[in-house]
Every structure is written in C-alpha cells, then in structure tokens.
Amino acid sequence: MPVRPHAEDPADVLLLGDDDTPLARMRLRDDDGTAVAAEVRPLPEAPLTRLVVQVRRDLAGHRLETPDEALAAALVADGLKLDRAATDMRHDLTDVPEPVVLPDGWSLGAPGWDDDLAAGLDAAYGPDHPDGRWQPGDTDEVRGMFDTGEPVPPLVPASARLVDRDGRSAGHVLCAGPVPWTDDDCVWILNLGVAPRAQRRGFGRALLVHALRGAREVGLPSVGLSVADGNPARRMYDAAGFRVLTRVLTVRIPAA
Ligand SMILES: CC(C)(COP(=O)(O)OP(=O)(O)OC[C@H]1O[C@@H](n2cnc3c(N)ncnc32)[C@H](O)[C@@H]1OP(=O)(O)O)[C@@H](O)C(=O)NCCC(=O)NCCS
Known part of the structure; x- marks a missing residue:
C-alpha cells in the first residue's frame, strides 16, 4: 500500500x-x-x-x-454499502450526577452474564434496531470479556447488572477502559441495554449514571460511547450531557 x-x-x-x-x-x-x-x-x-x-x-x-x-x-x-452511521460521544467527569434511586426491590448488582440477561438483550435488540439484532457472536464477545478478559476486561466499578424484584437480570451496563480503539484514555461503554419489560422506567439512565460514577472512581477523565443514527438512546445521552466527538461512517472495502 x-x-x-x-x-x-x-x-x-x-x-x-x-x-x-x-x-x-x-x-x-x-x-x-x-x-x-x-x-x-x-x-x-x-x-x-x-x-x-x-x-x-x-x-x-x-x-x-x-x-x-x-x-x-x-x-x-x-x-x-454504508455499514454503520454513528456518532462517537464523550462525557467528562468533572461533574457527575448523583446515583439514581431505584424503585423498591430493584437494584444494581455485580456485572456478569446469565441467561436472563441474554434473553433481555436479545429482546431489546429487535429486528428494527439500528444496530441490527443481537447476535450469538455478541453473546460470545460479552462472555469472552468475563471469562478471559478478551478483547478487553470489564471495568468492574463502572459496570453493573440491573436486578429485578425476583432477583433476575433485566439489563446491564458493560464498560472497559482504557481501550485500544480510542486515542484518549476514556472509559468505553461497550453495551447498555434494558429488557423491554423494564424499559422507560428510568433504568437506562440509572445504569448510565452508574457508569459515569464508576469511571470517576477509577480516575479516568471521561466516558465514551458510539450511538448509531436513529437509536432513541441518543436522547438519553444528550440529556445526560454527552457531547459529540466525531461522526463515524463505516464502509467495508471488498477484498481484491
Ligand atoms: C437505550 C435503553 C438502554 C434505554 O433504557 P430505558 O430503561 O428505557 O431508559 P430510561 O427509561 O432511563 O429513558 C431514558 C431516556 O432515553 C430516551 N429513550 C429511551 N428509549 C426511548 C424510546 N424507545 N423512544 C424515545 N426515547 C427513548 C428518552 O429520552 C428517555 O427519557 P424519558 O423516558 O424521560 O423520555 C433501552 O431502550 C435499550 O435497551 N435499547 C436497546 C439497546 C440499545 O440501543 N442500547 C444503547 C446502545 S448505544
């Protein structure tokens, strides 16, 4: 080349x-x-x-x-083909919100992976999701992070599982950091998802605030994420004070 x-x-x-x-x-x-x-x-x-x-x-x-x-x-x-049109965002950690108080019986537990969480994410990433359906490969990737620390280990203080009144996982935020694919030493949100049965009750925001506070606890300067065009989660990030870093338009160039 x-x-x-x-x-x-x-x-x-x-x-x-x-x-x-x-x-x-x-x-x-x-x-x-x-x-x-x-x-x-x-x-x-x-x-x-x-x-x-x-x-x-x-x-x-x-x-x-x-x-x-x-x-x-x-x-x-x-x-x-344009594979993905997305925006990379950042939130600095000079000012982080107070933890969100959850409804009775709900809690944020230690990060991890189980069948309820897998089913919740499978349902949250439906056929019309701008990133496409949740794939078995996505599950393998999350499992790999917990089992072998590959490609990056979870950043435990900034990650959490949402646990419902029956003790079942209903969502999570999974962070790592610093990660090799950003130039800055940020905490990266690899995945934030809430099972449809628990959505629009403030749990997404609660997980996001947990990630911000955990990132500040470990002393990294900011939190970053990528959100695909058309994902309503963008409203949550704007409202939480994330700023646009750059657009990322992805095109696969066919092999010769
Ligand atoms: C994004 C997601 C985690 C939000 O979880 P949630 O528990 O419903 O979030 P909250 O109840 O805390 O909502 C926070 C804000 O997000 C925005 N929002 C979230 N989902 C929305 C939707 N379907 N339509 C419109 N706005 C939405 C709203 O601004 C909402 O605030 P409001 O309810 O006061 O209007 C959840 O919709 C999800 O799991 N989506 C699929 C996975 C995904 O796309 N994750 C983000 C990857 S970048």
Whole structure:
C-alpha cells in the first residue's frame, strides 16, 4: 500500500496516489484480526473520484471509518454499502450526577452474564434496531470479556447488572477502559441495554449514571460511547450531557 508517515503526527499515515500525491490521512490498526483504516480524511486538494479508486485498490479488505460525509457518499455512489452511521460521544467527569434511586426491590448488582440477561438483550435488540439484532457472536464477545478478559476486561466499578424484584437480570451496563480503539484514555461503554419489560422506567439512565460514577472512581477523565443514527438512546445521552466527538461512517472495502 503506498503510504508514508504524516510529518506532524506520526500516528497518522498519508495514503498516496500512484504519482506520490497525498490523497488522504488516516490511522491503520488491527481490531482482533480485522484491518481497519480509521479516521480517513480526504486532503482538501484531493479529487474524491481519484481517492475512491485508490481506496478500493489499496484498502481492499479493510474496514474504512471516516468522519467525512462526502467520502462515505462517494464510496456508496461507487456501489459500496454504508455499514454503520454513528456518532462517537464523550462525557467528562468533572461533574457527575448523583446515583439514581431505584424503585423498591430493584437494584444494581455485580456485572456478569446469565441467561436472563441474554434473553433481555436479545429482546431489546429487535429486528428494527439500528444496530441490527443481537447476535450469538455478541453473546460470545460479552462472555469472552468475563471469562478471559478478551478483547478487553470489564471495568468492574463502572459496570453493573440491573436486578429485578425476583432477583433476575433485566439489563446491564458493560464498560472497559482504557481501550485500544480510542486515542484518549476514556472509559468505553461497550453495551447498555434494558429488557423491554423494564424499559422507560428510568433504568437506562440509572445504569448510565452508574457508569459515569464508576469511571470517576477509577480516575479516568471521561466516558465514551458510539450511538448509531436513529437509536432513541441518543436522547438519553444528550440529556445526560454527552457531547459529540466525531461522526463515524463505516464502509467495508471488498477484498481484491
Ligand atoms: C437505550 C435503553 C438502554 C434505554 O433504557 P430505558 O430503561 O428505557 O431508559 P430510561 O427509561 O432511563 O429513558 C431514558 C431516556 O432515553 C430516551 N429513550 C429511551 N428509549 C426511548 C424510546 N424507545 N423512544 C424515545 N426515547 C427513548 C428518552 O429520552 C428517555 O427519557 P424519558 O423516558 O424521560 O423520555 C433501552 O431502550 C435499550 O435497551 N435499547 C436497546 C439497546 C440499545 O440501543 N442500547 C444503547 C446502545 S448505544
């Protein structure tokens, strides 16, 4: 792949055209075996049509993530699929809300994974969810975090399970941090979900506040998350004081 390091920021590389003209800057990383070209930003003088050709050839097989709407639109116009349109958000921890008082009999318990939680999340991520249905692979990923600490171990003080009056899991917030896929040392919310039977009663917000307070307890400076376009949870994050960090538009570049 024709790239060279960015002169001012060694973490970035420049994607070069065949005549060595820089066309875009980006960060290359490996996400558990998936090659990722992240934060792909076209340079102002680079023609998008040329960049699209170069990306399809030189980033074949990569997952491309860009904040640039025009680049994503050009790739889609060239026949590729927009896999996910999302917003990365952050909440700093100078001022965190008081814990939410739960209704009688409900509590926040130690984080973990069980069949009730799996069933609740399966129901919460229905067929119309902007991130798609909950998949067996999602369960494997959560289990892996608890069982082997892979790809990242749960950050226990910022994570919790929502427990109902009968002692059954009805939702959770699962955090890790710092995580390798962000530049900043934030606590990352990997998953926040409440079973439909318990939704719209303030439990989502209670779990979110728990994550903020737990993150402050461990001394990291902020909490981050990614929310897909069209997810009503966005209203909860805005109301809780999360701010937009960047857009993340994801396009898979087919293997050559
Ligand atoms: C997002 C989720 C955790 C919210 O849980 P919840 O217990 O219903 O949340 P709360 O009752 O604390 O609601 C908090 C606010 O979120 C917003 N909200 C949550 N769900 C909403 C919906 N379906 N429609 C509109 N607003 C909604 C509202 O602003 C709500 O405040 P309000 O009830 O005062 O209007 C839950 O809907 C869920 O599990 N969704 C599926 C998984 C998911 O998308 N998680 C977030 C990934 S980024």
